[in-house]
Amino acid sequence: MPLKRNVSFWEGLKYKGGGPMWAWILHRLSGLGILLFVGLHVLAAFLTAQFGSDAGIAINVVYESWAFQIIVYFSILFHAINGLRVIVLDFWPALLEYEREAIWAEWSVIVPIFGLATYIIITKALGG
Amino acid sequence: MQVTLKVYRYNPEKDKKPHYDTFTLEADPTERVLDLMERIKGLQDGTLTFRRSCAHGICGSDAMRINGMNRLACKTLVQDVGKKITVEPILGLPVIKDMIVDMEPFFESYRSVMPYFINNDPPPNGERLQSPEERERFDDTTKCILCAACTTSCPSFWANGKYVGPSAIVNAHRFIFDSRDQAAKERLEILAGQFGVYRCRTIFNCTLACPRDIQITKAIGEVKEAIATGKLD
Ligand code: HEM
Ligand code: SF4
Ligand code: FES
Numbered sequence: 001m002p003l004k005r006n007v008s009f010w011e012g013l014k015y016k017g018g019g020p021m022w023a024w025i026l027h028r029l030s031g032l033g034i035l036l037f038v039g040l041h042v043l044a045a046f047l048t049a050q051f052g053s054d055a056g057i058a059i060n061v062v063y064e065s066w067a068f069q070i071i072v073y074f075s076i077l078f079h080a081i082n083g084l085r086v087i088v089l090d091f092w093p094a095l096l097e098y099e100r101e102a103i104w105a106e107w108s109v110i111v112p113i114f115g116l117a118t119y120i121i122i123t124k125a126l127g128g
Numbered sequence: 129m130q131v132t133l134k135v136y137r138y139n140p141e142k143d144k145k146p147h148y149d150t151f152t153l154e155a156d157p158t159e160r161v162l163d164l165m166e167r168i169k170g171l172q173d174g175t176l177t178f179r180r181s182c183a184h185g186i187c188g189s190d191a192m193r194i195n196g197m198n199r200l201a202c203k204t205l206v207q208d209v210g211k212k213i214t215v216e217p218i219l220g221l222p223v224i225k226d227m228i229v230d231m232e233p234f235f236e237s238y239r240s241v242m243p244y245f246i247n248n249d250p251p252p253n254g255e256r257l258q259s260p261e262e263r264e265r266f267d268d269t270t271k272c273i274l275c276a277a278c279t280t281s282c283p284s285f286w287a288n289g290k291y292v293g294p295s296a297i298v299n300a301h302r303f304i305f306d307s308r309d310q311a312a313k314e315r316l317e318i319l320a321g322q323f324g325v326y327r328c329r330t331i332f333n334c335t336l337a338c339p340r341d342i343q344i345t346k347a348i349g350e351v352k353e354a355i356a357t358g359k360l361d
Contacts, residue, residue, distance in 0.1 A: 093350050
């Protein structure tokens, strides 16, 4: 009997697709992440406004903590910039010959913007 | 130099689950992974099972995962992958034995895109002429050897085996953009369907895996564009 074709999640993650494959994985994770963040935000506002419940405030304390803000910020920034790359390559497939360069260009935009914002968030958090 | 080869093993008559065997052997940096496997089969363990035919990168028999990435064993030099080599079957097709997978689902997808020349006009006296530019238009996708390295590197295909996959799209592209062919419309209709090109998420694993260096993601993009615009230029 041949083995079934099922590819496990880990088997897939171990595949050496390199930068392009990881950009896609991060895109999906950050997309689902944004959905979760926005959901939490709406839920917190709803709980506080509707029931004046402490749960809403508890969510907000986590949501507004600087560590959480950094994660949210990275997810949105990465998703937006990577999304623009995918859109450009979808519209002009000829540019796909420069996929590697496109990935480098993308990170060269993301890293400085993310670095600067993270620096500000952290110094503010530590400086009070 | 001394090389260790860790090989995926599955014997359908004995094993419930696959396991790995490790072989140690002397190898030259310029030898190919296929040479090492031949040597293991000949001198160390005759039960090691894998496909190969041409041994020169043209028959498409020996696509496998070498150090985690799909490649042809006959085109992969030891010096390019290092002293520790892991060899596993390609993903997403049923494993029959060791490195041998059931290729039938792959060929079924291939057949589904009508990968042959269609032109119902009466044949001309000589050849069906085409300008060098018209020939150039689909040159890249004529190079496919149907090794399945691309399709089995694709996360969309891993998730759903009904996706026709990059290789079938490459072979459809080869006829869709051939000025002498008349069935582009039918092929585009097939590829616009539920298991066609829109399962492609521009992940790029296929292009990096292709031993023929075909710009696969670009070809898929061109097919998406042709479906969206109805134009073939
Ligand atoms: C900043 C604006 C945004 C841009 C430019 C953007 C762009 C994109 C693009 C182009 C894709 C398709 C990716 C692909 O086919 O490979 C995508 C997928 C996705 N987006 Fe966004 N997006 C944005 C905001 C959001 C938001 C706010 C959410 C969550 C509510 C979200 C969640 C997702 C999810 C879950 C996917 C599916 C990922 C996948 O197919 O792998 N996106 N986005
Ligand atoms: S497109 Fe390349 S990787 Fe895919 S089947 Fe053809 S030769 Fe193999
Ligand atoms: S044995 Fe023919 S392609 Fe490698």
